[in-house]
Amino acid sequence: MDETLDAIIVGGGMVGAAVAAALGQAGLRVAVVEGGPPPAAIPIEAPFDLRVSSLNLASQRLLEEVGAWDHIPEARRCPFRHIEASDAADKRHIRFSAEALELPDFGHFVENRVIRQALWRRLEEIPEVTTLCHARPVAWLPGGHHSLMELDDGRMLAARLVVGADGAGSQTRELAGIATRDEEYGQRALIINVRTRLPQQDVSWQRFTPAGPQAMLPLPGHHASLVWYDGAEATLAREALDDEALRLAIEHDFPARLGGVEAVLGRASFPIRRRHAERYVRSRLALVGDAAHVIHPLAGQGLNLGLQDAEALSRRVIAAFHAGRDPGGYPVLAGYARERRPQTLAMIAAMETFHRVFTGAAPLRHAGAAGLALAERLEGAKRVVMRHALGV
Numbered sequence: 152m153d154e155t156l157d158a159i160i161v162g163g164g165m166v167g168a169a170v171a172a173a174l175g176q177a178g179l180r181v182a183v184v185e186g187g188p189p190p191a192a193i194p195i196e197a198p199f200d201l202r203v204s205s206l207n208l209a210s211q212r213l214l215e216e217v218g219a220w221d222h223i224p225e226a227r228r229c230p231f232r233h234i235e236a237s238d239a240a241d242k243r244h245i246r247f248s249a250e251a252l253e254l255p256d257f258g259h260f261v262e263n264r265v266i267r268q269a270l271w272r273r274l275e276e277i278p279e280v281t282t283l284c285h286a287r288p289v290a291w292l293p294g295g296h297h298s299l300m301e302l303d304d305g306r307m308l309a310a311r312l313v314v315g316a317d318g319a320g321s322q323t324r325e326l327a328g329i330a331t332r333d334e335e336y337g338q339r340a341l342i343i344n345v346r347t348r349l350p351q352q353d354v355s356w357q358r359f360t361p362a363g364p365q366a367m368l369p370l371p372g373h374h375a376s377l378v379w380y381d382g383a384e385a386t387l388a389r390e391a392l393d394d395e396a397l398r399l400a401i402e403h404d405f406p407a408r409l410g411g412v413e414a415v416l417g418r419a420s421f422p423i424r425r426r427h428a429e430r431y432v433r434s435r436l437a438l439v440g441d442a443a444h445v446i447h448p449l450a451g452q453g454l455n456l457g458l459q460d461a462e463a464l465s466r467r468v469i470a471a472f473h474a475g476r477d478p479g480g481y482p483v484l485a486g487y488a489r490e491r492r493p494q495t496l497a498m499i500a501a502m503e504t505f506h507r508v509f510t511g512a513a514p515l516r517h518a519g520a521a522g523l524a525l526a527e528r529l530e531g532a533k534r535v536v537m538r539h540a541l542g543v
């Protein structure tokens with residue numbers, strides 16, 4: 152690749168691939184530098200993977216616009232029309248219904264690997280996009296008209312813009328000398344795929360207990376993804392249980408509305424932390440997705456925020472490109488940061504409040520339970536919360 156590219160995207164995860172598809176289909180010449188292999192094909196009957204995300208309507212719209220949505224088989228996406236939150240006793244509920252907002256649904260639950268594979272299939276259709284797998288950047292040199300990036304296989308790339316989409320441990324962020332603010336919550340999330348006695352539901356619910364939330368994300372058929380938050384020690388002990396012991400623990404601890412679990416199909420746990428880059432852009436470089444921000448996953452908004460970054464950055468870069476302006480110029484990137492940072496900060500603040508109120512000090516926990524009953528009555532407030540969750 153001798154000529155100067157329009158953009159190098161470091162990281163071909165869901166967010167990086169979305170940026171690459173948006174820029175590539177608008178005519179920009181793009182290289183995706185991915186540290187791992189390309190995604191493998193997923194047979195339609197393959198068991199459900201553990202990593203599942205809720206895609207809100209804004210994310211769905213972006214995936215439609217970049218031509219990836221149709222590559223997600225219907226059999227592997229699960230729409231949901233209701234969101235419920237309840238207190239520890241599972242008595243007081245807040246219920247959000249898509250119908251009340253005159254929407255067909257709130258979004259879909261889809262496995263991360265299915266979303267990523269759909270995006271990569273789309274990248275293959277776009278001649279302007281080149282993918283370089285098993286490659287990582289080792290040096291970045293910004294310049295007046297373009298910046299240079301050296302890869303660990305010795306290749307040197309030149310581009311007007313570098314997009315860091317290489318996840319929470321972003322090397323691009325490090326090469327650009329951008330620091331982060333980090334916080335450990337001291338909690339882990341245990342993700343458990345189960346076969347349920349009840350068939351697929353169109354509701355996703357979350358129950359707040361003093362130890363942390365428990366959530367049910369519906370999957371197609373008699374399947375669900377359960378998320379069980381707790382202290383690190385308790386979670387690791389639970390993760391080590393055999394399938395039958397874990398099944399019994401779920402039936403004992405999860406609310407009765409789960410309706411019984413026939414089998415545990417898989418489990419894995421993740422530490423819960425927050426990480427926020429002190430800046431999103433430098434000259435000729437922008438961060439998107441988890442490279443820019445990692446938030447508490449309790450409201451399932453991490454990927455949605457990342458895809459909104461992808462939309463905002465590509466919209467601004469494409470507009471500059473079509474207007475004959477420098478698509479990697481600082482004014483374009485600064486506009487992106489000004490648009491996205493306040494949105495992320497607002498989401499971080501909301502997650503903090505949820506975390507503190509529901510799993511924090513005892514008096515606040517009681518306030519949380521009372522707050523649920525209160526919020527149920529605040530129709531107007533519910534709408535505002537929902538608009539945020541929808542990203543519209």
Ligand SMILES: Cc1cc2nc3c(=O)[nH]c(=O)nc-3n(C[C@H](O)[C@H](O)[C@H](O)COP(=O)(O)OP(=O)(O)OC[C@H]3O[C@@H](n4cnc5c(N)ncnc54)[C@H](O)[C@@H]3O)c2cc1C
Nearest residue numbers: 162164165166186204205317318440441451452453454455
């Ligand atoms: C327990 C849990 C549950 C979650 N649930 C939800 C949910 O329901 N909804 C939701 O919206 N979000 C959820 N999230 C968050 C969501 O998973 C992330 O926000 C999302 O995966 C971030 O995507 P990304 O593309 O930015 O980064 P990643 O998915 O981390 O992708 C980064 C890519 O970059 C590549 N890479 C890494 N380093 C390099 C390098 N040096 N050079 C080249 N390539 C590199 C990687 O191989 C990978 O392909 C959850 C997170 C957790 C921990």
